[in-house]
Amino acid sequence: MQIRELPYADPGVPDVRSGTRFLLWLGRNQLGGQVKAMLWGLLLQLGIAGLPLGVGFAVQAVVDGSGGRLALAGGLIALLGVVIAVGDAMLHRVAVTNWITAAARVQQLLSRKTAELGSVLTRRVAAGEVVAVSTGDVEKIGWFVEALSRFAAAALTLVLVCVGLVVYQPALGAVVAAGVPVLALAVLPLLPRATKRADEQREKAGRATELASDTVAGLRVLRGIGGEELFLGRYRAASQEVRRAAVRSARMWALIAAVQVVLPGLLLLAVVAYGARLALDGRIAVGELVTVYGMVALTYQPLRHFEEIAMAYSFSKPSARRAARVLSLKRTTTTSDERAHTRATALGGDLYDPATGVLAPAGLLTAVVCGDPDAAGRLADRLGGHPAEPDEAHASVLLGAVPLDELPLGTARTAVLVQDKDPVLLSGTLRELLDVPSSGKIAAAQALDAAQCGDVLEALAQASVDTDGDPMRTRITERGRSLSGGQRQRLALARSLVTDPEVLVLDEPTSAVDSHTESRIAAGVARLRQGRTTVVLASSPLLLDRADRVVLVHEGQAVAVGTHRELLRTEPRYRSVVTRETDEELADLKALDDEIVDELDDELELAEAEGESA
Structure with missing residues (x-):
């Protein structure tokens, strides 16, 4: 796979199933690139390891005159230089x-x-965690994949060097062959603690990112209530x-780096001391030493x-675990594609949610009133075939006789479109x-x-760079930040x-x-969607009065159905949500109603008594 071929089809x-399995899956999918990087890395490492051989030949040639x-030794060193240059350049290219x-x-x-998943994603996973996974975690996972091939080349190089030294100079080669495995494995006892501290650092960093993301998202509200400083x-x-977790983690990695410096130095001292004695005894030549x-x-x-692969693995494993957690989320429990495609041909009919009992008859404008805005958001997701919680999948929403979670995602979204209460506008022109x-x-x-966008079109026309002031060609900034909240919503x-x-x-x-x-939007939507199934989750009387039928959802269940005016007269719970009346106000109103009724009864009895006496 080459970079120019991205993105993947x-x-x-x-x-x-786990972070480690996710990393292994990535490695298998990068197998061709990994093999190329390992071979170029092996060429580079062997070229570097061969330099001492050329230098030794040159020193011995000078000694022998x-x-x-x-x-010949000079030519060998020059050739190794070319090999190192080519290997290094190609390794970097393939590894990146x-x-x-x-x-x-x-x-x-x-x-x-x-x-x-759409908006359901942030209901199941914190927005800050999604941001952390898609930015920093992706980089760490890529680092491990890139470092793996270079580690494999380095490990294979050490094996070949040890074997070559044993063959070239058995006495000193045996010392090196015994010492190198110790050097390679010496840091293993330190890795669990280093990994634990690195996990703690990333966990705290993830929480800080979530807090920052949530704070920025609610900055306008925080300013309104004076909660910025809090x-x-x-x-x-x-x-x-x-910061403290990062310092603790850095100390462990510094200790590992120190071990990687000190132990090779000790091995080098041992080789020099032993080799010097062998050279003095005439058992090896100076060039060999x-x-x-x-x-x-x-x-x-x-x-x-x-050290690098240990660090890359310890950093990438929790990142891979978080990525696997996000990627393991499912829309619902689906059936086979064949069954879904068979049912997709018969789409249409009433929209029914068995979990709440909400029914939206085909071709009508149905308004749903929920006292809890969060419950309304979850209901909207359910009606779109996206339950906010996986355990809600057993009660799939039906469109006609077809469960939405049995449909392919594209088919379900073509049939049922959900507009979130905070919709996002992508950057581009209005036409786009x-x-x-x-x-x-x-x-x-x-x-x-x-949608009553007349003033929006005027504002875009004024901001248009075209001489004709065409609002359709005016560019809207990212997320519609140049527009007001009402303009974005419309x-x-x-x-x-x-x-x-x-x-x-x-x-x-x-x-x-x-x-x-x-009021005008309610009329426009009712007119434009006439004969089409429309569900509006709202508590505004202006919208509710335009609906063909209104459903009241209380404590997760549909408890009343009727028109807006019928429910105002007959359903106190509906009236309390729509008119924002408190329980005390309802009690006072009921008492006033009872008092008026009693007065009317008294007047009626008095009138009847007067009539009888007359």
Whole structure:
């Protein structure tokens, strides 16, 4: 896989049973790149390890006074220099490719999962954790994938060096062969503690990221209630915890690095001392001693890869565990694709949620009133085939006779479109914003008119860089930050209306607009969606009065159905939600009603008595 071929046509189905299994799955998918990097790394390491051999030949040639062998040694050193240059350049190229392609695969998987779950994702996983996984964790996972091949090349190089030294100079080679495994494994007892401290650091960093993300998301509310300093203090405390954990982690890795420096130095001293005695005794030549010394000195570099792979694994394992946790989330428990595609041909009919008892008859505008806004959001997700909790999957929402969780994601979203209470506008022109998959029956102008976007079009026309002031060609900034909350909400509503799905679910579509605009939007939506199934979760009387039927959901169950005015007269719980009356006010109102009724009864009895006396 080359970088120019990204993104992947299909990133595959990951093994998310654990973080380690996820890393192994990534490694298997990068097998070709890993083998290439290992071979180039082996060429580089052997080229470096061969330099002492050339130097030893040169030293021995000088001692023996042989010009021919000196020239040959010089040619060997020059050749090894070329090998090192080529190996280093190609290793870096292939290793970085492995890193980027692995990171891109993980990001594609995360993007696919985000698109699959939609707003439900942040109900199951904290937004800060999603941000941490898609940024820092992806980099750490890519680092491990990239370091793995270089570690394999380094380990294989050490084995070949030890075998070569035993063959080249058995006496000193045996010392090196015995010492190198000790050097490579010496840091193992320190790794569990280092890994534990690294996990603690990342856990605290993840909590700090979540706190920062939540604080930024609610900054406007915090300013309104004067809570900025409170949350700032919390973030300062969390940040200091991260700093202290990072220092503790760094101390362990510094100790491991020190061990990797000290032990090779001790081995080098032992080789020099023993080799000098052998040279004095005439058992080895000076050139052989120089060769062995150089090879032992250069083992420091491949040994550093043992430290790096340990560090990369300890950092990437929790990252892979978090990524696997996000990727393991499922929309619902699905059946086979064959069954889903068979049922997809018969889509249509009433929308029914068995868990709450909410029924939205086909072709009607149904309003749902929930006293709890969070419950309304969860209900909207359920009606779109995305239960907020996995254990809700046993009561799948039905469209006609078809459970939505048995449909492929694309089919389900084509049939039922859910507009969240806080919809997102992507950057681009207004024409691009409204250029969405649709039935083609609703024009953009009709949708914009129904959503009462006249002032939005005027504002975009004024901001247009075109001489004709075409608002459709005006660029909207990321998330619509240049627009007010009401303008963003109305543009999102227009986008949903253009789509013209079989079923449209709107969660508080007019919460950010004034009452006059809300009244016109209610009329426009009712007119444009006539004959199509529409569900509006709201508590605004202006919207509720336009609905064909209204369902009251209380404590997770549909408890009353009727028109808005019927429920106002007959259902106190409905009246308390819609009119915002408190229990005391309802009690006072009921007492007043009873008092008026008693007075009317008294007057009626008095009138009857007077009539009898007359």
